[in-house]
Amino acid sequence: MPKILLSDNELPTHYYNILADLPFQLDPPLNPKTKEPVGPDDLSRIFPQELIKQEVSKERFIDIPEEVQAAYKIFRPSPLIRATRLEKELDTPAKIYYKYEGVSPSGSHKTNTAIAQAYYNKREGVKRLATETGAGQWGSALSFACNLFGLECMVYMVKVSFNQKPYRRIMIETYGGKVVSSPSSLTNFGRKVLAEQPDSPGSLGIAISEALEDTLSRSDTKYALGSVLNHVLLHQTVIGLEAKAQLEKLGDYPDVIIGCHGGGSNLAGISFPFLADKLNGSKPKLRVIASEPKSCPSLTKGEYRYDFGDTAGMTPLLKMKTLGADFVPPPIHAGGLRYHGAAPLTSALYEHGYIEAVAPDSDEAFEAAVKFARSQGIIPAPESAHAIKTAIDEAIKCRKEGKSKTILFNLSGHGHFDMQAYADYFSRKNRS
Numbered sequence: 001m002p003k004i005l006l007s008d009n010e011l012p013t014h015y016y017n018i019l020a021d022l023p024f025q026l027d028p029p030l031n032p033k034t035k036e037p038v039g040p041d042d043l044s045r046i047f048p049q050e051l052i053k054q055e056v057s058k059e060r061f062i063d064i065p066e067e068v069q070a071a072y073k074i075f076r077p078s079p080l081i082r083a084t085r086l087e088k089e090l091d092t093p094a095k096i097y098y099k100y101e102g103v104s105p106s107g108s109h110k111t112n113t114a115i116a117q118a119y120y121n122k123r124e125g126v127k128r129l130a131t132e133t134g135a136g137q138w139g140s141a142l143s144f145a146c147n148l149f150g151l152e153c154m155v156y157m158v159k160v161s162f163n164q165k166p167y168r169r170i171m172i173e174t175y176g177g178k179v180v181s182s183p184s185s186l187t188n189f190g191r192k193v194l195a196e197q198p199d200s201p202g203s204l205g206i207a208i209s210e211a212l213e214d215t216l217s218r219s220d221t222k223y224a225l226g227s228v229l230n231h232v233l234l235h236q237t238v239i240g241l242e243a244k245a246q247l248e249k250l251g252d253y254p255d256v257i258i259g260c261h262g263g264g265s266n267l268a269g270i271s272f273p274f275l276a277d278k279l280n281g282s283k284p285k286l287r288v289i290a291s292e293p294k295s296c297p298s299l300t301k302g303e304y305r306y307d308f309g310d311t312a313g314m315t316p317l318l319k320m321k322t323l324g325a326d327f328v329p330p331p332i333h334a335g336g337l338r339y340h341g342a343a344p345l346t347s348a349l350y351e352h353g354y355i356e357a358v359a360p361d362s363d364e365a366f367e368a369a370v371k372f373a374r375s376q377g378i379i380p381a382p383e384s385a386h387a388i389k390t391a392i393d394e395a396i397k398c399r400k401e402g403k404s405k406t407i408l409f410n411l412s413g414h415g416h417f418d419m420q421a422y423a424d425y426f427s428r429k430n431r432s
């Protein structure tokens with residue numbers, strides 16, 4: 001039975017909060033002016049109260065509101081699929097399972113937190129959300145979610161993606177959101193970047209600065225972030241909670257869990273509910289592997305220090321693995337992985353040795369993606385391709401060592417809007 005489905009009434013009713021179980025202290029975000037930990041007041045201008053509460057909560061389980069559960073049921077629970085054809089092709093004794101988040105309306109896991117964030121903002125009377133988007137997955141997820149709850153949505157989209165991925169842009173507009181190319185002329189910071197560097201390809205750091213400036217300039221608007229922060233990772237744990245229930249039905253449990261890593265949210269989502277068992281000592285051998293792009297290697301090559309989440313230095317200082325807030329990554333197509341930093345949670349878990357990280361290059365990821373598409377049918381997002389590459393490497397290791405392990409990876413989204421990136425890969429390959 002290669003596909004394991006849960007029924008609607010098996011949808012998780014709470015998120016798992018790993019802050020309840022960490023065996024170490026997480027360094028708090030700092031106010032850049034005072035270098036003191038930020039208080040709820042510093043954040044209340046940009047986030048609704050409930051999300052500020054969730055950001056620091058130590059409660060192990062946090063209820064998923066009924067309205068959010070109802071919206072999730074449009075596409076959740078998502079399937080867990082055993083990649084039997086890929087296993088055969090790799091001639092591996094390993095079992096490979098993947099959780100497929102491409103079934104969400106916007107095509108990626110980002111919808112999980114978009115729905116929750118739009119709901120909490122709506123409940124607190126917010127009228128409009130401003131955000132940034134890299135490749136467009138987050139922008140389209142938030143635009144969809146804002147429409148569900150009757151909020152306006154304003155998206156600053158990194159210029160390279162805005163030009164390379166017109167269909168993501170149109171998707172944002174189809175759901176009713178407004179989208180502009182970043183750096184834009186709508187904000188002081190955008191105008192400053194454009195004056196200094198008219199052909200700037202943009203970056204997530206720049207787009208975040210613009211969305212924050214937009215938020216602070218209006219009283220009806222709050223800001224939404226698609227990754228990195230604790231509350232975003234929290235919402236994504238619905239992925240791992242479902243996967244755990246699905247594997248339980250088979251009497252199975254993963255030896256290795258893999259997710260691609262940009263800001264860290266889908267890796268956290270698939271792995272934290274299992275990592276709970278490593279933290280409490282019941283699964284000491286569980287391995288969790290983050291797969292990040294070689295061209296933007298924040299976990300494997302970044303420094304662990306306080307840094308800004310954006311380029312203009314408007315966010316609180318976050319303790320994280322970082323390549324530097326002014327790092328502008330090369331315009332590789334895995335746009336969702338082009339972020340200079342990493343979630344404080346995944347950074348700390350990496351530093352304390354609870355998770356590992358690898359950094360395959362873009363062509364290795366595409367090679368794995370094509371192999372996966374030809375065996376399992378789904379064409380993965382270029383971001384997710386990094387997780388597939390790492391899962392294949394682990395499965396091949398199992399063959400060489402003659403070990404049957406259970407490998408679980410998150411297929412964070414489909415690549416239907418990324419066919420140009422595949423075309424570019426094929427033409428690179430034909431030339432070489």
Ligand SMILES: *Cc1c(COP(=O)(O)O)cnc(C)c1O
Nearest residue numbers: 137227262263264265266336413
């Ligand atoms: C945004 C995105 C990512 C990277 O973000 P994380 O927060 O690290 O999960 C990965 N895959 C897809 C499909 C994305 O849209």
